[in-house]
Amino acid sequence: MKQYLPTYIDEIEEFKPLVEFLNRTASPIKSNDVTIGETEEMVFVDLPLPGCDKEKIQLTYEKGSLLVKAEEEEEKNGVKYLVKSSRSCSYRIPIPTRVDEQATPEASYKNGILRVSFQKSRSARPLKIAIV
Secondary structure, three states: OOOOOOHHHHOOHHHHHHHHHHHHHOOOEEEOOEEEEEOOOEEEEEEEOOOOOHHHEEEEEEOOEEEEEEEEEEEEEOOOOEEEEEEEEEEEEEOOOOEOOOOOOEEEEEOOEEEEEEEEOHHHOOOOOOOO
């Protein structure tokens, strides 16, 4: 069974019906346009960052969270002065399961969507049991 909510939500009694429903529907969490999903072997995060240059995106995995920072600056020459504008974003996204910290995460940026994929640790993967 795929689970798409962080495990700490499972412990809150009033959320149990919601957690069970979401786990049955097998659809990823979407919160503020951040999508977190998982398969038996991988956990992935999709985050829209439209208009960002991929060289300006900084990714860090630390203490069970993915840190994403992006900064864009533009300079436009006006008639009498230089107008400088900038925009930035910063996200701390908790990863809902243990990941293999020895394996390098994969990151791609295509059509304004950043996707970061982590390999689950062996202890976080489901264990299939054969009936004898």
